[in-house]
Amino acid sequence: MTQRFAFLILTLLLGLPVRSTAQSKFIMSTRVMDAYQDITSLKLAIGQLKLNEAKISESNNAMVYYIENYIDFFTLFIQEDYNSYKKLLANRDKRLEKIKLGDPNSPYYLFCQAEIILQWATIKLKFDKKISAASDVYSAYKLLEENKQRFPNFVENNKSLSIIHALAESVPSWVRNLMGIKGSVAVGTREIEELVQYSVKTNSIFKNEIIAIYSYILFYSNNRKEDAFRLYNEYKLDHRKNPLIAFLKSTMAHNTGRNDLAIKILEERPSGSQYLPFYYLDFIYGKYKLYRLDRDAKSYLIKFIDNFTGQHYIKEAYQKLAWCNLIIDNDVNSFHKYMKSCSLYGSKLIDEDIQAYNEARSEQVPDPILLKARVLFDGGYYVKAKQLLEQNTTKYANSINDGEFYYRMARILDALKSNNEALKFYDITIKRSDPSRYYACSAALNAGLIYEQAKNYKKSTSIFQSMP
Structure with missing residues (x-):
């Protein structure tokens, strides 16, 4: 009788539990889906209770640990508590071990590992752990690329891969070559668009998350800000039921010149003890x-x-x-x-x-007046800002100043598409502003962009080359 067989017999006789070697499955069950919906609405405690129940009733479901990682992700990303980070970091490897006990022939096997690693990379960046975060991004990228090769029809792989590909162009080329990361904004955009279509057609549990990623890539990587903002109404993402959607939608509303709407969205966001404080x-x-x-x-x-x-x-x-x-x-x-x-x-x-x-x-x-004009400009209240400066033109035109008045007026006119008037004030800013301030440099850049948009490349090149 071998030692291993003897141990098994002894275990059976004593009634001791034997660790199961059966592979876990990746099942998006009703309970797990409900937990995901709660967690991505920041009702984390409610979501955790449902996952705890799933750990008992679905003890062989590895998907539980993937969804559970969202709780740590949102907690740390939103609250940024460093002590919590140090305490929760160990969960990363514990959950990865649980995922690795799952079925390696499932497309979710590598996908879930990559997503957990990428979520922790994002958290590490929050806490300025740049080297460790970069290593995690690379690890996640390799897992997702391998998964794409193994399961080319598994479209959900694009959920995170599209972000990595879209952001790859912003990484220095020597870093991309060193890490072997390939991609472009066009590739990432195409991948997430394909996934959006799939998620809408299949009513994917990840649909809202996918649309949020699509809006981010359109807004920040493609500079298609209006298209990005329209997605929230087009796909009926309700900010009154989800603080995360309120955050994304209000931010994009503000950044597209809809400050009043941004305020309204935030006023309508859900609140209560069931939500993670945000x-x-x-x-x-x-x-x-x-x-x-x-x-x-x-x-x-x-x-x-x-x-x-x-x-x-x-x-x-x-x-x-x-x-x-x-x-x-x-x-x-x-x-x-x-x-x-x-x-x-x-x-x-x-x-x-x-x-x-x-x-x-x-x-x-x-200067309170100039600061007030700047604040109104930042809120997209260009007409009010222009009126404020016009009311005080004499005060600044007849005094020695550092050029801020002319710069503020130029930016406002630029935003109002009064290009000829804006160029006049940009020119005055360049000539009169204090060299130690940023006004002249910024004025030259913005004037050059106006000429570039008008296809006057000779003039734009001349201004760019003369920038202080």
Whole structure:
């Protein structure tokens, strides 16, 4: 009798449990689908309860662990709590091990592994773990490419592969060559479009997620902003039932010049204890209200600062709070108070926070009228911004200034498609602005773009080459 056989007999006699060696299946059961819908609506606790039930009633279903990873992803991506990150990171490998016990002949075998790895790569970027994140992206890419070769008709493979392909062009060529990542915006767009059609036709459980990815690729990689925004109404993605859709739709509404609509979307978003707290929505709500010069804007910025546990947008929130006090309340003392907080709190990992920090370090008080014009411009209220500057033209035309007045007027006229007038003010900006400020450089760039769009390539090239 061999030792292994003896152990088996002893186990049976003692009634001890024997670890099952049966392969797990990948089944999108009703309970798992319900959990996915809850989780992607940020009702994480409810989704977790359903997955816990599935772990008992569907103990051989590896899909449970793939869907469960969304909980950690949304928790960490939205709340950015570093202590939670350190605690939850171990779940990555545990879930991958569960997936690897599944049926290797299923198209979901490599797909689920790749998706989990890619989700954690995104989280690692949030916490500035760039090298580890890059390694994860490469690992996910190789798994997805292998899965595409093995299962060419498995269209859902494009869900993440399309993102990697679309973003590949933004990566330096030497990095792409080193890592062997191939792709382009055109390839990624074609892949996600194919998947959208498939998901609509089959009413895929991933349909909303796929459409959200499609909108992202159209908006940021193809500069087709209007097409991206229209998707939310075309496919009836309801922001009143899902905070994530409210986030995406309001952001794109604002970035397409629909600031009032962005505010309305955020006001209609669902709330309650069943949803994961999403304080970033309070931040952008306060910011969008600032752009409209609403007096209550600062209360939402304060709510974000007081509750958010992450590291991003803290400095920008203090900056915007300082702006509220300066241009709405005319309170210079509070402006200085919040700009000091801007220099002390938060990180400098993203452009918005770096710009806010640099402004705070300068210890300069912006001209309230010009800052108000800038804020109105950022909200897409171009006519109001133009009227404000026109009312104060004499004040700035007859005084020595750093060129900001001319720059602000040029940007506003540019946005209003008054190209000839915009070019005049861009020219004045280049000639009169303070060389230490960014106005002349930005004016030259924007003037060059106007000439380029008019196919006056000789003039645009001349301006680009003369940029300070």
